[in-house]
Amino acid sequence: xxxxxxxxxxxxxxxxxxxxxxxxxxxxxxxxxxxxxxxxxxxxxxxxxxxxxxxxxxxxxxxxxxxxxxxxxxxxxxxxxxxxxxxxxxxxxxxxxxxxxxxxxxxxxxxxxxxxxxxxxxxxxxxxxxxxxxxxxxxxxxxxxxxxxxxxxxxxxxxxxxxxxxxxxxxxxxxxxxxxxxxxxxxxxxxxxxxxxxxxxxxxxxxxxxxx
Numbered sequence: 001x002x003x004x005x006x007x008x009x010x011x012x013x014x015x016x017x018x019x020x021x022x023x024x025x026x027x028x029x030x031x032x033x034x035x036x037x038x039x040x041x042x043x044x045x046x047x048x049x050x051x052x053x054x055x056x057x058x059x060x061x062x063x064x065x066x067x068x069x070x071x072x073x074x075x076x077x078x079x080x081x082x083x084x085x086x087x088x089x090x091x092x093x094x095x096x097x098x099x100x101x102x103x104x105x106x107x108x109x110x111x112x113x114x115x116x117x118x119x120x121x122x123x124x125x126x127x128x129x130x131x132x133x134x135x136x137x138x139x140x141x142x143x144x145x146x147x148x149x150x151x152x153x154x155x156x157x158x159x160x161x162x163x164x165x166x167x168x169x170x171x172x173x174x175x176x177x178x179x180x181x182x183x184x185x186x187x188x189x190x191x192x193x194x195x196x197x198x199x200x201x202x203x204x205x206x207x208x209x210x211x212x
Contacts, residue, residue, distance in 0.1 A: 009038040014137045015076055022186055024064045073101040080109035089116045103128040107137055141180055149196040152185055158192045175209035187211035
Protein backbone atom coordinates (compact mmCIF):
# COMPACT_ATOMS: atom_id res chain seq x y z
CA UNK A 1 0.00 0.00 0.00
CA UNK A 2 2.86 2.40 0.84
CA UNK A 3 4.42 1.81 -2.60
CA UNK A 4 1.08 2.46 -4.34
CA UNK A 5 0.73 5.69 -2.40
CA UNK A 6 4.25 6.73 -3.40
CA UNK A 7 3.61 6.08 -7.11
CA UNK A 8 0.31 7.94 -6.88
CA UNK A 9 2.08 10.89 -5.27
CA UNK A 10 4.76 10.85 -8.00
CA UNK A 11 2.06 10.98 -10.65
CA UNK A 12 0.45 13.97 -8.95
CA UNK A 13 3.75 15.83 -8.71
CA UNK A 14 4.62 15.28 -12.38
CA UNK A 15 1.11 16.06 -13.66
CA UNK A 16 1.01 19.38 -11.83
CA UNK A 17 4.47 20.27 -13.20
CA UNK A 18 3.44 19.23 -16.71
CA UNK A 19 0.31 21.38 -16.59
CA UNK A 20 2.33 24.31 -15.25
CA UNK A 21 4.86 23.97 -18.09
CA UNK A 22 2.00 23.90 -20.57
CA UNK A 23 0.93 27.30 -19.28
CA UNK A 24 -2.04 26.31 -17.15
CA UNK A 25 -2.71 28.26 -13.97
CA UNK A 26 -1.49 26.02 -11.13
CA UNK A 27 -1.05 27.29 -7.55
CA UNK A 28 2.65 27.45 -6.62
CA UNK A 29 2.12 25.20 -3.61
CA UNK A 30 1.09 22.43 -6.02
CA UNK A 31 3.52 22.65 -8.95
CA UNK A 32 6.47 23.33 -6.62
CA UNK A 33 5.55 20.69 -4.04
CA UNK A 34 8.18 17.95 -3.57
CA UNK A 35 7.42 14.24 -3.58
CA UNK A 36 8.07 14.01 0.16
CA UNK A 37 5.76 16.94 0.91
CA UNK A 38 3.08 15.46 -1.36
CA UNK A 39 3.19 12.13 0.46
CA UNK A 40 3.05 13.89 3.83
CA UNK A 41 0.10 15.98 2.65
CA UNK A 42 -1.75 12.94 1.37
CA UNK A 43 -1.33 11.19 4.71
CA UNK A 44 -2.97 14.03 6.62
CA UNK A 45 -6.39 13.08 8.04
CA UNK A 46 -9.34 14.39 6.09
CA UNK A 47 -7.60 15.34 2.83
CA UNK A 48 -9.38 14.37 -0.38
CA UNK A 49 -6.29 12.55 -1.65
CA UNK A 50 -6.02 10.60 1.62
CA UNK A 51 -9.67 9.58 1.47
CA UNK A 52 -9.39 8.44 -2.14
CA UNK A 53 -6.10 6.64 -1.53
CA UNK A 54 -7.53 4.57 1.31
CA UNK A 55 -8.16 1.88 -1.31
CA UNK A 56 -5.72 0.46 -3.84
CA UNK A 57 -7.55 1.68 -6.95
CA UNK A 58 -7.94 5.37 -6.21
CA UNK A 59 -9.12 8.07 -8.61
CA UNK A 60 -8.44 11.79 -8.73
CA UNK A 61 -9.56 14.60 -10.99
CA UNK A 62 -7.56 17.78 -11.69
CA UNK A 63 -9.19 20.69 -13.46
CA UNK A 64 -7.52 23.97 -14.44
CA UNK A 65 -7.47 26.75 -17.03
CA UNK A 66 -4.91 28.39 -19.30
CA UNK A 67 -4.90 32.16 -19.66
CA UNK A 68 -5.44 33.56 -23.15
CA UNK A 69 -8.02 34.96 -25.58
CA UNK A 70 -9.40 31.48 -26.33
CA UNK A 71 -10.96 29.35 -23.62
CA UNK A 72 -8.67 26.47 -22.64
CA UNK A 73 -10.05 24.28 -19.86
CA UNK A 74 -8.33 20.95 -19.16
CA UNK A 75 -9.45 18.06 -16.97
CA UNK A 76 -7.11 15.26 -15.87
CA UNK A 77 -8.47 11.93 -14.65
CA UNK A 78 -6.45 9.28 -12.80
CA UNK A 79 -8.06 5.90 -13.49
CA UNK A 80 -6.14 3.24 -11.59
CA UNK A 81 -8.30 0.17 -12.20
CA UNK A 82 -6.64 -2.75 -13.97
CA UNK A 83 -9.04 -2.13 -16.89
CA UNK A 84 -10.70 1.07 -18.07
CA UNK A 85 -14.25 0.14 -19.02
CA UNK A 86 -16.73 1.99 -21.21
CA UNK A 87 -18.73 2.78 -18.06
CA UNK A 88 -15.75 4.42 -16.34
CA UNK A 89 -14.88 6.32 -19.51
CA UNK A 90 -18.48 7.52 -19.79
CA UNK A 91 -18.19 8.94 -16.26
CA UNK A 92 -15.22 11.03 -17.43
CA UNK A 93 -17.08 12.15 -20.56
CA UNK A 94 -19.99 13.26 -18.40
CA UNK A 95 -17.76 15.40 -16.19
CA UNK A 96 -15.97 16.94 -19.20
CA UNK A 97 -19.31 17.89 -20.75
CA UNK A 98 -20.70 19.22 -17.47
CA UNK A 99 -17.60 21.40 -17.01
CA UNK A 100 -17.50 22.39 -20.71
CA UNK A 101 -13.80 21.44 -20.84
CA UNK A 102 -11.84 21.66 -24.10
CA UNK A 103 -9.15 19.07 -23.37
CA UNK A 104 -9.11 15.80 -21.43
CA UNK A 105 -6.15 13.79 -20.11
CA UNK A 106 -6.54 10.22 -18.89
CA UNK A 107 -3.81 8.68 -16.73
CA UNK A 108 -4.58 4.98 -16.69
CA UNK A 109 -3.26 2.09 -14.62
CA UNK A 110 -4.33 -0.63 -17.08
CA UNK A 111 -5.59 -1.26 -20.59
CA UNK A 112 -8.75 0.24 -22.05
CA UNK A 113 -11.40 -2.28 -23.07
CA UNK A 114 -12.40 -2.41 -26.78
CA UNK A 115 -15.69 -0.65 -26.00
CA UNK A 116 -13.85 2.11 -24.10
CA UNK A 117 -11.43 2.56 -27.02
CA UNK A 118 -14.36 2.90 -29.41
CA UNK A 119 -15.86 5.61 -27.21
CA UNK A 120 -12.48 7.33 -26.96
CA UNK A 121 -12.11 7.54 -30.75
CA UNK A 122 -15.56 9.13 -31.05
CA UNK A 123 -14.92 11.47 -28.12
CA UNK A 124 -11.60 12.65 -29.62
CA UNK A 125 -13.57 14.26 -32.47
CA UNK A 126 -15.30 16.55 -29.94
CA UNK A 127 -12.60 17.26 -27.34
CA UNK A 128 -8.81 16.88 -27.48
CA UNK A 129 -8.10 13.60 -25.69
CA UNK A 130 -4.70 12.48 -24.37
CA UNK A 131 -3.97 9.14 -22.76
CA UNK A 132 -0.93 8.35 -20.61
CA UNK A 133 -0.08 5.14 -18.82
CA UNK A 134 0.70 5.71 -15.15
CA UNK A 135 4.36 4.74 -15.60
CA UNK A 136 4.74 7.50 -18.20
CA UNK A 137 4.07 10.19 -15.59
CA UNK A 138 6.37 8.93 -12.84
CA UNK A 139 9.16 11.24 -13.97
CA UNK A 140 9.57 14.56 -15.80
CA UNK A 141 11.30 13.81 -19.10
CA UNK A 142 12.09 17.50 -19.64
CA UNK A 143 14.26 17.63 -16.51
CA UNK A 144 16.85 15.07 -17.66
CA UNK A 145 20.32 16.65 -17.59
CA UNK A 146 20.87 15.83 -21.28
CA UNK A 147 17.63 17.43 -22.43
CA UNK A 148 17.64 20.95 -23.94
CA UNK A 149 15.12 23.59 -22.91
CA UNK A 150 11.69 23.61 -24.57
CA UNK A 151 9.09 26.33 -25.02
CA UNK A 152 5.91 26.25 -27.09
CA UNK A 153 5.54 29.35 -29.23
CA UNK A 154 2.37 31.39 -29.24
CA UNK A 155 0.53 31.89 -32.54
CA UNK A 156 1.93 35.42 -32.74
CA UNK A 157 5.50 34.20 -32.16
CA UNK A 158 5.06 31.53 -34.81
CA UNK A 159 3.82 34.10 -37.34
CA UNK A 160 6.82 36.34 -36.60
CA UNK A 161 9.23 33.40 -37.01
CA UNK A 162 7.76 32.39 -40.37
CA UNK A 163 7.76 35.98 -41.57
CA UNK A 164 11.40 36.46 -40.53
CA UNK A 165 12.59 33.39 -42.47
CA UNK A 166 10.00 33.75 -45.27
CA UNK A 167 8.83 30.15 -44.99
CA UNK A 168 5.62 28.26 -44.35
CA UNK A 169 5.11 26.40 -41.09
CA UNK A 170 5.58 22.96 -42.66
CA UNK A 171 8.98 23.98 -44.02
CA UNK A 172 10.24 23.77 -40.45
CA UNK A 173 11.74 20.49 -39.22
CA UNK A 174 9.03 18.26 -37.82
CA UNK A 175 8.28 16.64 -34.48
CA UNK A 176 5.71 13.86 -34.35
CA UNK A 177 2.61 14.34 -32.21
CA UNK A 178 3.52 10.92 -30.74
CA UNK A 179 6.99 12.08 -29.65
CA UNK A 180 7.34 11.99 -25.83
CA UNK A 181 8.22 15.69 -25.69
CA UNK A 182 5.25 16.61 -27.93
CA UNK A 183 2.98 14.54 -25.70
CA UNK A 184 4.37 16.10 -22.51
CA UNK A 185 3.57 19.58 -23.83
CA UNK A 186 0.29 18.50 -25.44
CA UNK A 187 1.30 19.79 -28.86
CA UNK A 188 -1.36 20.04 -31.55
CA UNK A 189 -0.64 19.91 -35.30
CA UNK A 190 0.98 23.11 -36.63
CA UNK A 191 2.14 24.19 -33.16
CA UNK A 192 5.82 25.12 -33.02
CA UNK A 193 8.19 24.36 -30.17
CA UNK A 194 11.45 26.23 -29.61
CA UNK A 195 14.43 24.13 -28.52
CA UNK A 196 17.34 25.82 -26.78
CA UNK A 197 20.63 23.93 -26.57
CA UNK A 198 23.54 25.23 -24.53
CA UNK A 199 27.17 24.73 -25.49
CA UNK A 200 30.06 25.73 -23.26
CA UNK A 201 32.07 26.85 -26.29
CA UNK A 202 29.57 28.42 -28.68
CA UNK A 203 26.88 29.42 -26.17
CA UNK A 204 23.15 28.90 -26.71
CA UNK A 205 21.59 28.15 -30.08
CA UNK A 206 17.98 27.63 -31.09
CA UNK A 207 16.09 25.26 -33.32
CA UNK A 208 12.38 24.96 -34.04
CA UNK A 209 10.09 22.01 -34.69
CA UNK A 210 6.53 21.95 -35.99
CA UNK A 211 4.16 19.29 -34.70
CA UNK A 212 2.72 16.97 -37.33
